[in-house]
Amino acid sequence: MIVLLAVLGAAAWIGFEGSQDEADELFDARLATSARVLAALIATQPRPPAGPPLVVSFPAPLEAAAHDEAGPFGHHYETKIAFQALDSQGRVLMRSASAPQTPYAPLTPGFSMQRDWRVFTLRSGELWVQAAERDEVRDELSVKLAWAAVAPLIAGIPLLLLLIGLLVRYGLAPLAELARRIERRQPGSLAPIALARSTAEIEPVLAALNGLLERVQSAIARERRFTADAAHELRTPLAALKVHAQNAARAATEAERRASLERMMAGLERSIRLVEQMLALSRAAARAPAADPVSLRQVVEDALDDVLPALKERGVKMSVVSEPAMAELVVSGDRDKLTCLARNLLDNAARYAPPGSNVQVGLAERAGAKTLTVTDQGPGIPPELRERVFESYYRIPGSAGEGSGLGLAIVRAIAAQHSATVQLGEGDRGRGTRISVSFPAAPAA
Amino acid sequence: MRLLLVEDDELLGAGIEDTLTRARYTVDWVRSGPHALAALEHGGFDAVVLDLGLPGLDGLEVLRRARAAGCATPVLILSARDAVAQRVAGLDAGADDYLVKPFDVEELLARVRVLQRRVRGGAHNVLQHGDLRLDAAALSVTHEGRPVVLQRREFMLLQKLLAAPGQVLTRAQLEESLYGWDGSVESNALDVHVHNLRKKLYPGVIRTVRGVGYVADPAA
Numbered sequence: 001m002i003v004l005l006a007v008l009g010a011a012a013w014i015g016f017e018g019s020q021d022e023a024d025e026l027f028d029a030r031l032a033t034s035a036r037v038l039a040a041l042i043a044t045q046p047r048p049p050a051g052p053p054l055v056v057s058f059p060a061p062l063e064a065a066a067h068d069e070a071g072p073f074g075h076h077y078e079t080k081i082a083f084q085a086l087d088s089q090g091r092v093l094m095r096s097a098s099a100p101q102t103p104y105a106p107l108t109p110g111f112s113m114q115r116d117w118r119v120f121t122l123r124s125g126e127l128w129v130q131a132a133e134r135d136e137v138r139d140e141l142s143v144k145l146a147w148a149a150v151a152p153l154i155a156g157i158p159l160l161l162l163l164i165g166l167l168v169r170y171g172l173a174p175l176a177e178l179a180r181r182i183e184r185r186q187p188g189s190l191a192p193i194a195l196a197r198s199t200a201e202i203e204p205v206l207a208a209l210n211g212l213l214e215r216v217q218s219a220i221a222r223e224r225r226f227t228a229d230a231a232h233e234l235r236t237p238l239a240a241l242k243v244h245a246q247n248a249a250r251a252a253t254e255a256e257r258r259a260s261l262e263r264m265m266a267g268l269e270r271s272i273r274l275v276e277q278m279l280a281l282s283r284a285a286a287r288a289p290a291a292d293p294v295s296l297r298q299v300v301e302d303a304l305d306d307v308l309p310a311l312k313e314r315g316v317k318m319s320v321v322s323e324p325a326m327a328e329l330v331v332s333g334d335r336d337k338l339t340c341l342a343r344n345l346l347d348n349a350a351r352y353a354p355p356g357s358n359v360q361v362g363l364a365e366r367a368g369a370k371t372l373t374v375t376d377q378g379p380g381i382p383p384e385l386r387e388r389v390f391e392s393y394y395r396i397p398g399s400a401g402e403g404s405g406l407g408l409a410i411v412r413a414i415a416a417q418h419s420a421t422v423q424l425g426e427g428d429r430g431r432g433t434r435i436s437v438s439f440p441a442a443p444a445a
Numbered sequence: 446m447r448l449l450l451v452e453d454d455e456l457l458g459a460g461i462e463d464t465l466t467r468a469r470y471t472v473d474w475v476r477s478g479p480h481a482l483a484a485l486e487h488g489g490f491d492a493v494v495l496d497l498g499l500p501g502l503d504g505l506e507v508l509r510r511a512r513a514a515g516c517a518t519p520v521l522i523l524s525a526r527d528a529v530a531q532r533v534a535g536l537d538a539g540a541d542d543y544l545v546k547p548f549d550v551e552e553l554l555a556r557v558r559v560l561q562r563r564v565r566g567g568a569h570n571v572l573q574h575g576d577l578r579l580d581a582a583a584l585s586v587t588h589e590g591r592p593v594v595l596q597r598r599e600f601m602l603l604q605k606l607l608a609a610p611g612q613v614l615t616r617a618q619l620e621e622s623l624y625g626w627d628g629s630v631e632s633n634a635l636d637v638h639v640h641n642l643r644k645k646l647y648p649g650v651i652r653t654v655r656g657v658g659y660v661a662d663p664a665a
Contacts, residue, residue: 235525236454239547243460246550252467260463267456397453397477397500 001161008157012150019149023142027133028111031120034081035131039124042085042094053092053101082117086128093127104130174202178209190217222285226392230278233393233405237271277406280340281392284413289334296329296338296363296372296439297322303342304361307350315355318346322363329363329370331439333418341414344407345374345435351403352378352433368441377432386424411437446561446604447471447622449490451481451507452523453499457546461494461523464550465557469584469597469604473625478502485511489621490518492560494553497524497535505538512539519560523548558582561608572607575664577646579607588646595645598623602638606651606661615658 082099084092090103105112105119107128112119117132174195181193192210195202244264251257300320311318322329331338349359353376362373381389381396388394390412393405408422415422420439427434448465452458453476465472473490475481478501485493485507497504508520519541524531527545535543541563542556558570558581572579576589581604586593595603605622606614614622616635623638624630631637639651639659651659 232525235546236457239525240454240457240460242547243457243464243550247460247463247467250467250550256463256467260460263456263459263463267460270456 001165004161004164005157008153008160012153012157015153016146016150019146020142023145024138027138027142028118028120031081031111031118031131031133032122035083035120035122035129038083038085038131039122039127039129042127042129043124054094055097056094057097081131081133083129083131086130088126088128090128099132104132171199171201173197174199178202178206190214190220226278226282229393233274233278234271237267237274241267241271274404274406277404277410281406281410281413284337284340284410284417289337289414289417291332292335293330294333294335294338296331296342296370297327299335299338299342300346300361300363300372302339303346306343307346310347310350314350314353316350316353316357316359318350318359318361320361320363324365327363327365329365331370331418332442333439337414337417341411341437342372344411345372345437348403348407348435349374349376349378349433352376354378362436369438371436371438373434373436375427375432375434377427380426380431380433381424389424390422408435411435446491446601447473447489447625448557449481449484449493449518450474451476451478451484451493451499451504452496453477454496461553464553465494468554468557469600470557471601471623471625476500478504478507481507482510485516485518486514488516488518489618491564491622492557493518493520494557495520495522495540497522497526505535508535508538508540519563521553521556521560523553555582564608572604574607574610574650574661577607577650577664579604586646593645596638596641598634599638599642599645602635603642603646603650603661606659610661610663613654613658613660619658 082096084096084099084104085094086092086103086107088107090107092101092103095101104117105114105121107121107123109121109123112121113135114132116135118135118138119130119132122129122131174197177195177197178193181195190213192213193206195206198206241264244260244267248257248260248264251260304318304320307318310316346359346361353359357377359377360373360375362371362375364371364373385396389396390408392409394409395403395405412422415437418439420437423436423438425434425436426432446469448470450458450461450465450472452461452474455476458474458476462472462474473484475484476499478499480501481493481495481499481504482502484490495504495508499507504522504524508522511518511520520539521542521544522535522540523544523546524535525546526532526535532543532545541560544553544556561581562570570581572581578587579600580586584600586595586600586603601623602619605619620630620635623635639653642651643649650661652662654660
């Protein structure tokens with residue numbers, strides 16, 4: 001506001017000065033015109049005989065002494081012009097009544113200031129004409145004119161300021177409303193913010209804010225769902241543990257007690273695995289992976305070490321075939337997460353492949369895209385369930401083993417973070433399951 | 446007493462089976478909805494312990510269909526679904542009782558005994574037969590106030606016969622009640638148990654009905 005006021009003030013000042021200068025110019029021009037008209041008029045007159053100068057009286061309104069009040073024959077901006085006609089020796093031949101008997105100024109053509117007078121000196125042959133005007137009258141008039149020019153501007157300043165203030169307030173009203181709504185919000189509320197009136201300026205802010213709220217909301221919803229699902233999924237294994245523990249406590253014989261304790265241990269292993277898988281899924285969904293160079297071959301070898309006991313126990317063989325042979329197949333990502341992905345794939349195969357069967361792990365690179373494939377000779381997954389098996393905690397009804405129902409959900413979550421696609425299909429000759437994870441070719445650096 | 450256990454979770458099922466078997470019940474365990482329905486149609490169970498989240502056919506649906514087909518066997522639902530509405534739905538579908546997982550095995554056994562009593566129309570767990578007294582909760586038998594030690598199957602056989610005094614039970618009924626679907630039963634196993642009971646208690650406790658089976662005559 002203060003800046004605005006200063007700018008407007010400066011504009012008014014410049015306008016005032018400018019108007020005054022222009023008025024001065026105008027007066028000078030008029031003075032010059034008057035002098036020329038006089039010179040022309042005097043030239044047409046017969047030369048007066050030498051003697052006392054001829055004194056011309058102007059009508060009252062034009063008298064230099066007259067007041068600047070509008071008379072019946074003039075305008076109140078008329079000024080008091082006096083003149084002298086002189087010969088080249090500076091003798092006054094003719095003068096207006098208001099003019100002095102001696103020359104106003106030295107006989108030099110042009111404008112000059114002589115005491116209180118503004119004088120224009122014109123030479124016309126032998127004749128010199130000097131037209132003069134009282135400076136203070138000019139000043140008064142020019143100030144009046146300048147004020148007339150600047151007055152509307154000055155009067156307009158408060159109005160303008162008021163108008164600007166109102167416009168700014170109107171324009172910023174959505175922002176103020178937004179601030180109010182955020183302030184009054186319940187801490188738990190993540191509903192999008194809607195404004196009664198929005199503007200083009202605030203729209204991107206609002207969109208960004210609502211986008212953030214939506215992301216936070218879906219993150220919280222995911223966490224809640226995870227907790228609810230986890231509680232539900234833990235209930236059955238815990239119920240089993242409790243039964244076995246109580247059976248052991250109530251056992252009538254040592255053999256009964258031992259049997260119950262062994263089953264309890266199995267239940268504990270399963271619960272531990274379930275919790276580990278839950279954490280793996282939670283982690284997979286939570287953080288973006290590191291972007292380190294990771295060898296898929298190394299990842300598969302690490303995962304193979306982890307599932308070796310399960311393979312031995314179930315009598316399942318696993319062979320790794322890479323193409324090109326022994327290729328490292330380096331992808332960009334998080335080694336721990338990718339190992340977790342591979343472990344889940346191999347573990348699934350180890351669990352569901354029939355005893356004595358062979359599981360093939362394939363590593364291949366084509367056109368820069370790297371693919372990890374696991375093919376088993378297990379029961380296979382019916383086409384209508386190939387999407388559902390990726391859901392958390394979903395297990396195919398009646399499926400064998402003690403899976404957590406999280407393995408493929410983890411695989412998908414980790415793959416998604418690495419921009420990799422997961423495909424589920426049939427193995428060779430339509431038997432078993434083939435699951436492949438394809439990492440896209442790295443973008444050219 | 447022969448129970449049908451319907452539970453798809455291997456580990457929990459094994460635990461419940463242990464609990465019930467050790468409490469001297471004969472347990473037949475099935476792991477899916479369709480199998481449960483087939484077992485109920487076949488009949489011969491004194492009570493059913495039924496899980497709800499089953500593969501193939503939900504437990505509630507199994508129950509509804511079995512009830513619609515006229516099956517009157519008492520059913521105890523055992524489920525992780527703990528909301529009031531879910532418990533009400535289970536009871537309305539025809540269950541006699543509802544127990545939420547995780548549960549105490551003591552409570553499970555007590556509730557199974559309630560189911561047994563309901564079948565008999567009695568209000569307590571003790572079968573009194575003259576000087577003979579069988580306590581299903583304490584798993585104890587006394588004769589003339591003196592405790593008698595019985596083997597598991599002997600206890601079960603006595604309980605089965607005393608629960609229906611005067612009613613002749615066929616060999617097949619008794620064998621199925623004692624052994625469930627376990628096919629490896631010696632042909633004279635039942636006779637051995639009867640013999641032992643007569644020896645441990647008194648000879649007249651069980652009467653042989655030739656060519657049919659056995660009966661516990663109502664006490665004088």
